Amino acid sequence: MTSEIVQKYFRIENLPHIWCPGCSNGVVTRALTVAIDELGLDQDNIVVVSGIGCSSRAPGYLDFNTLHTTHGRGLAFATGIKLANPKLDVILIAGDGDVSAIGGNHLIHAARRNIDITTIVFNNNIYGMTGGQYSPTTPTDAKGTTAPHGNIDKPFDIAQLATAAGATYASRTTAYHVNQMVKYFKDAITNKGFSMVEVASICPTYYGRKNKSGSGVQMMQTLKNDFIDRMAYDKLPEEKKAGKHLMGVFKNITLPEYTAEYQRVIEALQGGESNE
Amino acid sequence: MSKKTVKLMQGNEACVEAALMAGMKFFAGYPITPSTELAEISSEKLPRVGGKFIQMEDEIAGIAAAIGGSIAGLKSMTATSGPGFSLKQENIGYAAIAEIPLVIVNVMRGGPSTGLPTSPAQGDVMQAKWGTHGDHAIIALSPQSVMETFDITIKAFNLAEKYRTPVIVLTDEVVGHMREKIEIPEPGDIEIVNRTVPGPGEDYLPYRLEAGDIVPKMAPFGAGYRYHITGLFHDETGFPSNSTENADIMLKRMISKIEDNRDDIVMFDEFMMEDAEYAIISYGSTARTVRNAIKTLREQGMKVGLFRPITIWPSAEKEIREVGRKVKKIIVAEMNMGQYVQEVERIVKSDAEVFHLGRANGEVLMPSEVVQKAKEVF
Structure with a gap:
């Protein structure tokens, strides 16, 4: 039996999904619908945009206004939609390669504008759709099909990247920490400005096999064990900090939002005209 | 008025x-x-x-x-x-x-x-x-x-x-x-055309072509229709489809909606073509150079006219074919090293001999160059 959440927010007729056994994309996608449900948002008013990649196929399964665009460009399309109709709740779903490699420019500029779009990054540290090539978030020394001798690149910290670029909300959680994920999604959607939730995810098929990370269940365990709240991390003794990854809220502030600022320009001009 | x-x-x-x-x-x-x-x-x-x-x-x-x-x-x-x-x-x-x-x-x-x-x-x-x-x-x-x-x-x-x-x-x-x-x-x-949108409460499939329509109706996002748009081949529902049969239907519809409506889409202009024995085909600002040159050539007794496509794509296939049948020779004048001339050659085939006058060094073509080329090849 499908749950009420799935019945209400998923396009059941399009299931089963294309994702591999053990993939965490389903967990993250479902958590998004739980957050939307708990916020009581109008389904007709929600636009979910994506680029290209495994996670970018999620909008096709979701019963909202959904837009599957070109590789990396989801945020640019989303910017057009949000500016054209600021009443819409616009959410972007993106993978690490999509949003931080080919779409990196759009990410930093959407964050800089503080346009009210919620970006959810399914960060599985690999290009899954194309067969396991290293991405901008693949750890140094990890293997990918284009890093057979070990990755010499240094990885991006996507949540911090968004923070530095001007996002007014940025947080990181994992596919294991579902309750926290739902809370972060709600906070991100509620924030009037550019919001980013990076969800550390797993790709057992490509990342896992190449790097001997074990099964999907084992990779979930690793998420549970390796990620620690940034506040708790600061209190850890130095010897226990090695190998830990930070999660938690990196930024949560209020600044003028882009479409609201544009509306002010319109109103000032149109108000000026009516006084003539 | x-x-x-x-x-x-x-x-x-x-x-x-x-x-x-x-x-x-x-x-x-x-x-x-x-x-x-x-x-x-x-x-x-x-x-x-x-x-x-x-x-x-x-x-x-x-x-x-x-x-x-x-x-x-x-x-x-x-x-x-x-x-x-x-x-x-x-x-x-x-x-x-x-x-x-x-x-x-x-x-x-x-x-x-x-x-x-x-x-x-x-x-x-x-x-x-x-x-x-x-x-x-x-x-x-x-x-x-x-x-x-x-x-x-x-x-x-x-x-x-x-x-x-x-x-x-x-x-x-x-x-x-x-x-x-x-x-x-x-x-x-001014005639203004707006996209057709589905009526309220209409059973809406975003890529279904209704009888009498040229294209499917387009609902704006947020109007209550909750549909999917993708760059993948899709069927009437808007969702991706790997069916080769569907891809065939969709691609043909996408192409024919434009190709089959050339009469509505194609715009062109003619100058002194009525009695022309030779034609110069040119478009954009270059066509103005050609028009000037044609006046000079006419003064010198050469029966030459201008055919000017305003719609470049889809090309004015029917009309360019007619030009080819009517005249002996055609010059295609354009600010490039030979692009639209290929389309003209494709259309007129052996009906007329086609020459190219072009340049892409940043200077516009001068009327004197067109006159010279016409005298050379016509």
Whole structure:
């Protein structure tokens, strides 16, 4: 039996999904619908945009206004939609390669504008759709099909990247920490400005096999064990900090939002005209 | 008599004036000469009419945001020149397959690459047709004057809305920057076409073609229809489909909606063609050079006429074929090393001998060169 959440927010007729056994994309996608449900948002008013990649196929399964665009460009399309109709709740779903490699420019500029779009990054540290090539978030020394001798690149910290670029909300959680994920999604959607939730995810098929990370269940365990709240991390003794990854809220502030600022320009001009 | 406002105006300026009269409410772009006036004037005027302008971080984002604006229900435009036109190509294909109305202005300059900024050229004619990957049909219009820039920009929006397709306004540096007198009609005297939208409560399939329609109806996002748009091949539901049978049906519909409506889309102009024994085919600003040369050649007794495609794509196939049957020889004059001449050769086949007069060094063709070429080959 499908749950009420799935019945209400998923396009059941399009299931089963294309994702591999053990993939965490389903967990993250479902958590998004739980957050939307708990916020009581109008389904007709929600636009979910994506680029290209495994996670970018999620909008096709979701019963909202959904837009599957070109590789990396989801945020640019989303910017057009949000500016054209600021009443819409616009959410972007993106993978690490999509949003931080080919779409990196759009990410930093959407964050800089503080346009009210919620970006959810399914960060599985690999290009899954194309067969396991290293991405901008693949750890140094990890293997990918284009890093057979070990990755010499240094990885991006996507949540911090968004923070530095001007996002007014940025947080990181994992596919294991579902309750926290739902809370972060709600906070991100509620924030009037550019919001980013990076969800550390797993790709057992490509990342896992190449790097001997074990099964999907084992990779979930690793998420549970390796990620620690940034506040708790600061209190850890130095010897226990090695190998830990930070999660938690990196930024949560209020600044003028882009479409609201544009509306002010319109109103000032149109108000000026009516006084003539 | 309908009233017209007479103004002195640049081609790029006329383009924005027309876009606003056609109902443009959204512009997204990136600065590039010689198209920048389009962005500048749009940024000044759009918010005054409640429209939106945004300068994006790059050319790709410019067209992507414009497509987004159109999906949200606003008539949208982006503008660029050579290098930016190359960058926009992938998303032109997206707008084609997803059937999103959009106007893309390309004020052509010399290329390839950064090329000759910002001397005039007509080197993007084939790129306008085949720049994006994959099979598709496209509409591209090329004006020769400021007045015509105004007229075809209105037409471009109307065609984009009517056929749910990206339409390219292929102007050039000469037309874009030249100042001429234009007569702006009253808003009520202009035909404006809007996309057809589904009625309230209608059982809506986003890519289902209803009887009597040319294209499927297009609901703006947020209007209560909750549907899916993708750059993947999709069926009537809008969801991806790997069916080869479906891909065939969809691709043929996407192409035939434009190819089968050439009579509605194709615009052209003729000058002294009635008794012509020779023809010169030329478009955009180059056609003005040719027109001048034809007067000289006529004075010297040569029966030569001008055929000027205004719609570049789809080409005026029927009319160009007729030109080929009527005359002995044709010169295709254009500011490139031989692009539209290939289309003319394809159409006229052996009916007439086809010659090319072109240059892509940043200088416009001079009437004397056209006269000389005509004397040489006719």
